[in-house]
Amino acid sequence: MKNIDHIGIAVKDFADANGLFYKLLGAEPYKTEIVESEQVSTSFFRIGESKIELLEALSDDSPIAKFLEKKGAGIHHIAFEVEDILSEMDRLKKEGFTLLNEVPKPGADNKLVCFVHPKSANGVLVELCQEIK
Secondary structure, three states: OOEEEEEEEEOOOHHHHHHHHHHHHOOOOOEEEEEHHHOEEEEEEEEOOEEEEEEEEOOOOOHHHHHHHHHOOEEEEEEEEOOOHHHHHHHHHHOOOOEOOOOOEEEOOOEEEEEEOHHHOOOOOEEEEEEOO
């Protein structure tokens, strides 16, 4: 793994959360995007080499809506940038981790992504991400 790419935060109200993080960080999000496959709106704030991703559900049955219903707003996942997502997925499977998807899928911010089940990562949802070239 190369570094922490971003921390994902589930939010109930996108406009309020973007305003709060604007005040907190002193900068506008550099990107907003809808990820249809996950039924989520995202916005990204840059902090040095890392990023904060805000996530708002677009439907009541999206993963973010289910997360908000169970746990409320807050940290949803931590994402690690990897050079080769396929080999990293293979390595983690061999180490006994449970992956939530068998093949990487397109995610926000021009990335291929794969998630590690929180039950196999001490309660933390981990995202692997590789830049699409």
